[in-house]
Amino acid sequence: MKEQKPKKRQQKNPTHNEEKPSVQSFQTEKPTKYFPQEEIGKPQQTSRDNTRVSVRGTKAKSCAGRSKSLEQFAEETVKTQPEIPKDKTKASPKTKTAKPHSGKAKLLEQMVEELKITEAETIIEAKICAGTMKSPEEIRKKQQKSFESITKACEPQLQGGTDSILYTTLDKLRIRRNERSDASKVINDIIKSIVEHLKKNTVSFQEVQEPLRTGSYYENLKISSPDEFDVMLPMPVARVDIQPFRDDGAFYSVALKRSKSPLSKFKDEAGILSASKMLKEFREEVTKCVKPFKEWVLTRKKKGCPAVTLTTEVNSVTISLDVVLCIVVQSSWPPFTKDGLRIEGWLGTKVRQKYKYLPYYLVPKYEGRGTMECDGVLAKDIWRVSFSHVEKDILKNHGSEKTCCEEGGVRCCRKDCLKLLKHLLSLLKERESFDKFCSYHAKTTLLHACCSRTKDTDWHTSNLGHCFQIFLKEFEGYLQKGVLHNFFIPTQNLLSGISDESCKSLAQCIRNERYNGFPIFK
DNA sequence: CCAGGCTAAACAAG
DNA sequence: CTTGTTTAGCCTGG
Numbered sequence: 001m002k003e004q005k006p007k008k009r010q011q012k013n014p015t016h017n018e019e020k021p022s023v024q025s026f027q028t029e030k031p032t033k034y035f036p037q038e039e040i041g042k043p044q045q046t047s048r049d050n051t052r053v054s055v056r057g058t059k060a061k062s063c064a065g066r067s068k069s070l071e072q073f074a075e076e077t078v079k080t081q082p083e084i085p086k087d088k089t090k091a092s093p094k095t096k097t098a099k100p101h102s103g104k105a106k107l108l109e110q111m112v113e114e115l116k117i118t119e120a121e122t123i124i125e126a127k128i129c130a131g132t133m134k135s136p137e138e139i140r141k142k143q144q145k146s147f148e149s150i151t152k153a154c155e156p157q158l159q160g161g162t163d164s165i166l167y168t169t170l171d172k173l174r175i176r177r178n179e180r181s182d183a184s185k186v187i188n189d190i191i192k193s194i195v196e197h198l199k200k201n202t203v204s205f206q207e208v209q210e211p212l213r214t215g216s217y218y219e220n221l222k223i224s225s226p227d228e229f230d231v232m233l234p235m236p237v238a239r240v241d242i243q244p245f246r247d248d249g250a251f252y253s254v255a256l257k258r259s260k261s262p263l264s265k266f267k268d269e270a271g272i273l274s275a276s277k278m279l280k281e282f283r284e285e286v287t288k289c290v291k292p293f294k295e296w297v298l299t300r301k302k303k304g305c306p307a308v309t310l311t312t313e314v315n316s317v318t319i320s321l322d323v324v325l326c327i328v329v330q331s332s333w334p335p336f337t338k339d340g341l342r343i344e345g346w347l348g349t350k351v352r353q354k355y356k357y358l359p360y361y362l363v364p365k366y367e368g369r370g371t372m373e374c375d376g377v378l379a380k381d382i383w384r385v386s387f388s389h390v391e392k393d394i395l396k397n398h399g400s401e402k403t404c405c406e407e408g409g410v411r412c413c414r415k416d417c418l419k420l421l422k423h424l425l426s427l428l429k430e431r432e433s434f435d436k437f438c439s440y441h442a443k444t445t446l447l448h449a450c451c452s453r454t455k456d457t458d459w460h461t462s463n464l465g466h467c468f469q470i471f472l473k474e475f476e477g478y479l480q481k482g483v484l485h486n487f488f489i490p491t492q493n494l495l496s497g498i499s500d501e502s503c504k505s506l507a508q509c510i511r512n513e514r515y516n517g518f519p520i521f522k
Numbered sequence: 523c524c525a526g527g528c529t530a531a532a533c534a535a536g
Numbered sequence: 537c538t539t540g541t542t543t544a545g546c547c548t549g550g
Contacts, residue, residue, distance in 0.1 A: 213545080405530085
């Protein structure tokens, strides 16, 4: 009933972050290069509809206008964007079912075979097949058949077999609107109260900035239920001296160059800002603030963890809110980020540059025992970098073409792949103790994957089954090697704190699922 | 600071 | 499947 019908867009914006991982330091090995290259590389290129979309080097992509100076980037890119031919949605009435034609379909089938052959020797395969030699095949065929009869798909193998279970699963993971609505009200209220309290009733934290809503809920990647929320509360600091703590480039000590910041009281004699002292007082303030809200419960402090976790119940479901203290650093990113964020081929150099101009964040997170000392600084007073704001923006503006996933653009399955992996991971964690693995590992894998298959058509939604297979293979590859580089800080190996056995075991489980049509989803 | 506009995603209906 | 509506989140402009 309104006349609110937009038209085009050009503004996209970035912001904020998230937090998560936890890992140990230590060097890695060599740049990880994975098999996907050969397998995926070619078929994709031959894919027909690419010619259309990738017409030119129109990789400008959107560009989220961020702070003022960034808007310019946005406009610029918009201008340089040649205005792509229009998209298919119109052209082919039967859209997806008819999509994968000749060449592509064949290649895909080949690939499937390849997958099977090249890895068929592995133990699991043998094990699994021992009792059910043909069952996977049979199931696939059966499903394929029914699928064909219904849609008369041109590309049976992958589409028919695994896709239906994947779509069904995605459907189950969808968050209900009512649940979301109820939970978000409750969450927003408490966040508001906390921020107000910090501003009005505290000295140390009165300069707190707008909360950064980060993490999967705010990235539209939350699955199953809106029961986990992450918010970072940024404290500005005037001028700081950041020094690496240990050698992986993810942890730093922060020295306040004398100033009359409200945070000065957390300095030691050397001017080092003590993460532990600051977090302690922050926690106390949050505790004070939520006291009157009887329905909220504060969970116990976890060692090394930057979050103050609050829980409550909404419709008899427990939901939690992680409130994370952080400091905003305006200066340029640490040198360790130099070789990270290699998104040039995917999102473009301008976008990369734009991100690099943003501030970065530090959260009071450490690993191991807090009493460990390095250059006179205790581990518990160490900060870890966070680029959650960039992660969030990338996930939102994840297409090579600016119209990816927008109306009139190509619909991609990047996020769907990530949701499915997260789900798979959590199911496997229920079954076995894979405690050390977290969704940040999945997210990082997706970011890397997007950098090696950069075109939106590489992730076309009609290719979900295939994309997910490759995506999982990559993840398995990282696990096998025990090396997964932090997307922003390549020197940090996100798997360094996890045993080889554990990694390999998880890889096996995933492979097992992949080969068998994801029985765990059923 | 707020109101209003916009988007993505859920959802409803045909 | 397509189309239209609703909503939380986020942005902008006044």
